[in-house]
Amino acid sequence: MTRLGEFELIDRYFTRPSRRAALGVGDDCALLRPRPGQLLAVSSDMLIEGRHFVSTVAPQRLGHKVLAVNLSDLAACGAQPLAFTLALALPQAESSFLEAFAAGLFGLADAHDCELVGGDTTRGPLAVCVTVFGEVPDGQALLRSGASPGDAIYVSGSLGDARLALEALRGTLQLERSDLETTRAALETPDPRVALGVALRGVATSAIDLSDGFVGDLGHILRRSAAGATVDVDRLPRSDAMRRQPIAVQRQCTLAGGDDYELVFTAPEAAATAVIDAARRAGTSVSRVGRIEAAPGLRLVDADGTAIADEFRTFDHFLS
Amino acid sequence: MTRLGEFELIDRYFTRPSRRAALGVGDDCALLRPRPGQLLAVSSDMLIEGRHFVSTVAPQRLGHKVLAVNLSDLAACGAQPLAFTLALALPQAESSFLEAFAAGLFGLADAHDCELVGGDTTRGPLAVCVTVFGEVPDGQALLRSGASPGDAIYVSGSLGDARLALEALRGTLQLERSDLETTRAALETPDPRVALGVALRGVATSAIDLSDGFVGDLGHILRRSAAGATVDVDRLPRSDAMRRQPIAVQRQCTLAGGDDYELVFTAPEAAATAVIDAARRAGTSVSRVGRIEAAPGLRLVDADGTAIADEFRTFDHFLS
Numbered sequence: 291m292t293r294l295g296e297f298e299l300i301d302r303y304f305t306r307p308s309r310r311a312a313l314g315v316g317d318d319c320a321l322l323r324p325r326p327g328q329l330l331a332v333s334s335d336m337l338i339e340g341r342h343f344v345s346t347v348a349p350q351r352l353g354h355k356v357l358a359v360n361l362s363d364l365a366a367c368g369a370q371p372l373a374f375t376l377a378l379a380l381p382q383a384e385s386s387f388l389e390a391f392a393a394g395l396f397g398l399a400d401a402h403d404c405e406l407v408g409g410d411t412t413r414g415p416l417a418v419c420v421t422v423f424g425e426v427p428d429g430q431a432l433l434r435s436g437a438s439p440g441d442a443i444y445v446s447g448s449l450g451d452a453r454l455a456l457e458a459l460r461g462t463l464q465l466e467r468s469d470l471e472t473t474r475a476a477l478e479t480p481d482p483r484v485a486l487g488v489a490l491r492g493v494a495t496s497a498i499d500l501s502d503g504f505v506g507d508l509g510h511i512l513r514r515s516a517a518g519a520t521v522d523v524d525r526l527p528r529s530d531a532m533r534r535q536p537i538a539v540q541r542q543c544t545l546a547g548g549d550d551y552e553l554v555f556t557a558p559e560a561a562a563t564a565v566i567d568a569a570r571r572a573g574t575s576v577s578r579v580g581r582i583e584a585a586p587g588l589r590l591v592d593a594d595g596t597a598i599a600d601e602f603r604t605f606d607h608f609l610s
Numbered sequence: 611m612t613r614l615g616e617f618e619l620i621d622r623y624f625t626r627p628s629r630r631a632a633l634g635v636g637d638d639c640a641l642l643r644p645r646p647g648q649l650l651a652v653s654s655d656m657l658i659e660g661r662h663f664v665s666t667v668a669p670q671r672l673g674h675k676v677l678a679v680n681l682s683d684l685a686a687c688g689a690q691p692l693a694f695t696l697a698l699a700l701p702q703a704e705s706s707f708l709e710a711f712a713a714g715l716f717g718l719a720d721a722h723d724c725e726l727v728g729g730d731t732t733r734g735p736l737a738v739c740v741t742v743f744g745e746v747p748d749g750q751a752l753l754r755s756g757a758s759p760g761d762a763i764y765v766s767g768s769l770g771d772a773r774l775a776l777e778a779l780r781g782t783l784q785l786e787r788s789d790l791e792t793t794r795a796a797l798e799t800p801d802p803r804v805a806l807g808v809a810l811r812g813v814a815t816s817a818i819d820l821s822d823g824f825v826g827d828l829g830h831i832l833r834r835s836a837a838g839a840t841v842d843v844d845r846l847p848r849s850d851a852m853r854r855q856p857i858a859v860q861r862q863c864t865l866a867g868g869d870d871y872e873l874v875f876t877a878p879e880a881a882a883t884a885v886i887d888a889a890r891r892a893g894t895s896v897s898r899v900g901r902i903e904a905a906p907g908l909r910l911v912d913a914d915g916t917a918i919a920d921e922f923r924t925f926d927h928f929l930s
Contacts, residue, residue, distance in 0.1 A: 292791050312649055316834075318686035318819055319651035319744070324644035329632055331639035332727060334741055338699035338734035347667045377656035377739045407652060409738075414658035419730075421654055424639070434637050501641035523869075543729035574807055 296411055299383050303392040304406060306374065311373055311407045315451065320374060320407035328425040330372075333363035339416040342428065343478075344459060349387045351478040352418070358480045359501065360422035361402060362551040365487035366499035368432040369424030371404035379414035394479075402484055402553070425568030432490060432497035432555065437515035441556040443580040444565060446483050448527040449504055451476035465597035469531035470607055476529075480551035486576070489568035490555060502548035505588065508554055512588060515556075521580035524593035528585030541598070556582055616731055619703050623712040624696065624726060631693055631727045640727035642693060642738035648745040650692075657737040664779060669707045671798040672738070673714030678800045679821065681722060685807035686819035688752040689744030691724035699734035714799075722804055722876060724781040740830075752817035752875065754809060756833035761815055761876040763900040764885060766803050768847040769870050770863030771796035774855065783859065785897035789851035796849075800871035806896070807873060809888035814877050820870035825908065828874055831909060835876075841900035844913035861918070865910070876902055 305315045313321035337356050339345055347355075348576040357374065364371050376395070380387070399406060404422070441521055455473035458465040465473065483499070491495065495517055500507050504526065512519055533540070557565050562578075569576035583589075590598040621674060625635045633641035644650055657676050659665055667675075677694065684691055696715070700707070724742070775793035778785040785793065803819070810817065816835055820827050824846065834838055846864040853860070877885050882898075889896035903909075910918040 310643070312748075313751070313753070318683040318817075319689060319751075321687070321746070321751055322650040322652060324648075324650055326646060328644075330644055330650065331643040332642060332693075332695060332741075332743070333639045334695035334728060334739070335730045336699060336732060336739055337700050338732055341699075341732055341734050344853070363638040373652075375652060375741055377654050377741075379656060379658050379661075379737065408654060410655045412656060412658055412661055412738065414661050415735045417734065417737050417739075419654070419656055419737075421652075421695055421697075421741035422891070423652070423796045423881050426641070428643065429631075431639075431641055433633070450643060461854035479836070498640075524747070524896070564641065597761065 294595060299411055301390065303388045304409070306406065311404050311405055314405065314407045317445060319573070320373070320375070322423065322430060325425065326427055329428050331364055331367045331369035331424040331426050331431065332421065333360055334362070334419065334421040335359050336419040340578050347478055349390035350394035353391040353400065354398045354479045356418045357395055358482045358551060360420045361404070361482035361484055362480070362501070364422055364424040365483045366388040366432060366553055367426060368487045368491040368497070368589050369426040370488055371402045371422065371424045371484060372418050373405045373407045375424040376406060376417040377419040378409065378410035378411045378413070381413065381416060383562070412446050425525065430491045432487065432494050434496055434511050435496050435514040436557040437496040437511050437517055437582045439517055439584040441558055441580050441582040442562065442578050443508070443519060443521065443528055443554065443556050443582060444576050445552055445554050445579050446486055446574050446576050447552040448529045449500070449530050449550050449552060450532050450540065450543030450547040452480070452549035453543040465531065469534065472529065473531050478548060482551055483553045483574055485572035486553055486569065486574045489572045491603065492570050493561050493564045494557050495553040497553055500550035500552045500554060503548045504554065505545050509588060511554065518583045518586045518588065519580055520583060520589040520591060522593060523590050523598055525577060525579045527575065527577040549601060614888050619708065619731055620653045624729070626726065626771065631725055634727045635727065638694070640695070642727070642743065645688050645745065647748055649682055649748050649751060650753065651687045651689035651744040651746050652679055653740065654739065654741040655679050655683070656737060656739040659693045663872055667798055669710035670714035673711040674718045674799045676738040676740050676783065677715055677718050678802045679811060679871060680740045681724065681802035681804055681868065682800070682819040684742055684744040685913065686752060686817050686873055687746060687809040689746040689818070691722045691744045691804060691807055692801045693725045693727045694719070694742040694903065696726060696729035697739040698729070698731045699737040701730070701736060750811045752807065754812050754816055754818050754831050755834040757816040757831050757876040757902045759837055759902050759904040761877055761878055761902040762882065762898050763839060763841060763873050763874065763902060764805055764896050765847055765872055766894050766896050767819070767872040768849045768852065769872060770867040771849050772869035773863040773867030775854060785851065788811050791855065792849065793851050797869060802871055803873045803892070803894055805892035806889065806894045809892045810875060813881050813884045813888050814875040817873055817875035820872045820874060821868065822864035823868045824874065825865050827832065829873065829908060838903045838906045838908065839900055840911060841910040842902060842913060843898060843910050843918055845899045847897040875900050
């Protein structure tokens with residue numbers, strides 16, 4: 291539990307030789323040299339103790355997650371990660387915390403060849419803010435606004451595990467030990483779907499990443515695309531742990547769980563094979579769950595085609 | 611005191627038509643279209659209640675300051691502001707706070723034609739994280755590492771007023787009412803030296819912005835440039851309010867005050883006229899305060915050339 295000064299902390303844990311950046315950590319600004327024909331995709335997310343993670347989370351997992359949620363935004367745009375900045379407020383500069391946090395952060399950063407180029411450290415209630423930069427060829431970014439009636443709706447991976455773990459940690463439901471392990475990994479170390487996002491360039495007509503829950507986040511696509519949709523809730527992809535839960539829990543967690551960091555995207559019928567091919571290249575499973583329609587609104591149905599009441603509200607940081 | 615949801619909050623206070631950005635607020639990522647031949651300068655700073663500002667600060671001033679400290683980093687690189695992201699944690703979504711905060715934020719943003727392109731809002735202890743983007747022609751960025759023996763050392767504006775106000779607010783010293791007003795403006799609404807930074811491209815050999823205090827921040831230039839310096843402390847620029855303080859207070863505040871957001875920069879003797887011309891074009895006063903030397907270390911002297919003991923430690927968020 292060594293206490294460190296600010297500059298020593300940055301030097302020891304957060305300074306590495308710069309790779310692609312024209313200038314990395316250590317001056318007033320980082321300098322990035324954009325490539326011709328590429329747009330720079332930018333996203334920023336802040337995680338706050340007690341709001342986005344519990345105080346008992348392993349620092350390594352926290353380091354992973356704060357970058358993962360940002361990379362997930364790049365994935366939803368089809369952007370390739372380049373670099374990120376980190377602003378970190380800590381109650382105290384503890385070596386044990388920082389070492390583990392940096393290991394989780396750089397583990398994921400290295401897996402995506404994404405470079406830390408700058409940031410800020412300060413004392414305060416534990417809060418972490420990452421801003422991430424990626425590149426995407428001009429005209430090829432995946433937006434929320436491109437869905438058209440007739441497009442199929444797809445979801446990557448499986449939904450709801452993060453929420454299942456959160457509820458178990460809150461004590462509102464019980465999980466077998468092994469189910470808690472796997473779902474807790476989904477909550478604490480999500481795997482951003484970067485390769486899938488890149489593979490979907492030119493294939494998907496719209497995309498978003500799932501941070502607030504399927505119903506709410508698909509709603510953003512529908513509003514931006516001025517369209518509606520029908521979704522078969524029994525086709526929403528679920529883990530084995532999820533399938534062991536009562537159906538009401540499954541519905542709540544898959545439709546409005548939050549913290550999934552999967553991609554929801556749309557593609558024309560004619561692109562169905564291209565979608566399967568993109569999923570295969572990315573090594574990510576993809577499930578077809580519904581269809582975009584001209585009639586506004588989201589219609590939820592079960593496998594028999596029976597309407598399900600939409601009582602699944604999105605998560606709101608200020609209203610919940 | 612209306613309570614707002616997260617999306618309503620973003621729509622109402624933080625969404626404006628995008629100007630230069632290829633895509634602004636409202637999708638997973640913002641998209642920036644870099645111009646050929648320009649590097650992208652990036653900096654990130656987080657302000658935390660109780661650490662960087664007192665809870666009684668006017669929200670309008672807080673909105674101004676969090677962008678100002680980031681623009682100051684761009685200024686120190688000679689970069690022209692383009693865009694920024696904002697991550698905001700708030701105990702509650704109060705209209706009165708948000709309206710004033712946004713007014714201060716956009717007032718300064720508009721003055722620098724710097725566009726909000728994305729971000730994040732969440733509930734939590736009051737914390738604000740801004741990441742700012744600017745552009746600077748490839749090869750023309752001002753770095754900390756370019757100072758050479760013989761270069762003159764300059765400072766913009768005046769030093770120490772922010773610290774003077776902070777000490778008055780803490781009750782460790784007394785200020786006349788009008789002096790509190792002017793120094794408090796320096797603390798709460800600093801004016802980032804963006805125009806000066808741009809004007810110094812091709813003129814200054816190194817630059818840094820003063821956030822931790824003159825001695826500490828000049829120290830970064832000296833280390834990065836592998837040089838030393840002699841500074842005449844009586845030439846450090848001071849406001850009238852500062853000149854009314856005892857000399858010991860003046861020394862402490864100008865040498866190690868912190869939160870100045872002025873530029874310290876170096877330029878060769880031969881560029882003295884160019885420096886004066888850059889300052890005139892930027893409408894910012896500039897004072898020559900010392901000289902870079904080959905001998906390592908910082909030597910402080912007074913107007914008579916008598917050595918001043920360097921007891922002026924930089925501010926450290928973790929050690930102080």
